[in-house]
Amino acid sequence: MVHREHFLFFFVEGIECAIPLAATQAVVRMVQFIPGWDCHGGEVGAIDVHGSPVPVYSLRARFGSAERPPRLTDALIVVRHGRGRAALWVDETSGVRGNVGLGNGQEQIAVPGAAVTEGGTVIISDIGAFLAEADAETLRAAVRRSSGAAEGGR
Numbered sequence: 001m002v003h004r005e006h007f008l009f010f011f012v013e014g015i016e017c018a019i020p021l022a023a024t025q026a027v028v029r030m031v032q033f034i035p036g037w038d039c040h041g042g043e044v045g046a047i048d049v050h051g052s053p054v055p056v057y058s059l060r061a062r063f064g065s066a067e068r069p070p071r072l073t074d075a076l077i078v079v080r081h082g083r084g085r086a087a088l089w090v091d092e093t094s095g096v097r098g099n100v101g102l103g104n105g106q107e108q109i110a111v112p113g114a115a116v117t118e119g120g121t122v123i124i125s126d127i128g129a130f131l132a133e134a135d136a137e138t139l140r141a142a143v144r145r146s147s148g149a150a151e152g153g154r
Helices: 127-133 136-152
Strands: 004-011 015-020 024-030 041-050 052-058 075-081 084-092 092-101 108-111 114-116 123-126
Touching: 004 075, 004 084, 015 092, 041 084, 075 092, 084 114, 084 127, 114 136
Parallel strands: 015 123, 052 084
Antiparallel strands: 004 015, 004 092, 024 075, 041 052, 075 084, 108 114, 114 123
16 A cells, blocks of 8 residues: 655654654744643643644653653654644654555554554554554554564565
8 A cells, every 4th residue: 555645754762653744734843842731641741833832742652662851853743633733742854755655455553543564664644543542552562563574574
C-alpha cells in the first residue's frame, strides 16, 4: 500500500516517524512552554500560537522513552487534528517525502492512528487517534518487530 500524499518526517529517540504534511501548520524550534497548563490526556504543557494556547505532547512519552528536559535542538510540530491543534515535541525533523510505501499490505497496525512500515518507520495517519489512544508498550513492540524483520530480510 502506498500513501499518495506528502509526509513530514521526524525522529523521536532514534525512531523515524511521519505525519501527513497536510495536517502540519508549522515547525518551530523549541520554545519555552507552560508546564502543567491544564494538562489532561498526555499533554506536558502548552505554547502560545498567535494568542491561543496549544497543548504540547511529548512523543518521547508516547514511545515509552525516558523523559528529559527540552533541548534547544528539539522541534515542535504544530498540527491540526479532529480535536483541534497540538504541538508535537520531537527530537528533530528530517524533511518532506511523498508516496510513502507500507509494503505489500504487510504493515502492522501498532496503535489507533498509526502503522509501522517494514523498515520500522511509524506513519501517523490519524493524529487525534494517536494522541488519544497511543499505547507505548504496543507501539515500541511493533517498531522492534518491524525493524527486526527488515534487518533479517537484508
